[in-house]
Amino acid sequence: QVQLVESGGGLVQAGGSLRLSCAASGSIFSIHVMRWYRQAPGKQRELVATISGGASTSYAGSVEGRFTISGDGAKNISYLQMNSLKPEDTAVYYCNADLAYYSGGYRYYGDYWGQGTQVTVTV
Numbered sequence: 001q002v003q004l005v006e007s008g009g010g011l012v013q014a015g016g017s018l019r020l021s022c023a024a025s026g027s028i029f030s031i032h033v034m035r036w037y038r039q040a041p042g043k044q045r046e047l048v049a050t051i052s053g054g055a056s057t058s059y060a061g062s063v064e065g066r067f068t069i070s071g072d073g074a075k076n077i078s079y080l081q082m083n084s085l086k087p088e089d090t091a092v093y094y095c096n097a098d099l100a101y102y103s104g105g106y107r108y109y110g111d112y113w114g115q116g117t118q119v120t121v122t123v
């Protein structure tokens with residue numbers, strides 16, 4: 001019914017940039033909050049950035065000033081622009097969304113995750 005698909009990960013040198021995308025598809029009525037998390041090997045998953053109401057944003061201290069989260073409400077897509085990348089940014093990045101969707105004529109609310117996209121930053 002509802003699916004989140006991330007793209008844009010890859011290998012980049014330190015100081016470089018990447019832009020991740022998260023596309024939500026299905027019978028979506030509205031997306032309330034979209035978040036980006038990351039998980040490095042041997043570490044817990046951490047919240048990187050949040051966008052709510054299509055405009056209000058917040059960031060983890062470790063990425064503040066380097067990463068920018070944005071959203072395209074018409075297309076149900078969230079972006080994470082990552083600049084000045086560091087080796088410690090290496091992780092699998094996951095998209096997460098709180099949204100409302102239709103099923104069988106009714107509206108439901110749910111929390112969904114993408115499958116993740118690998119970001120590797122080399123020195």
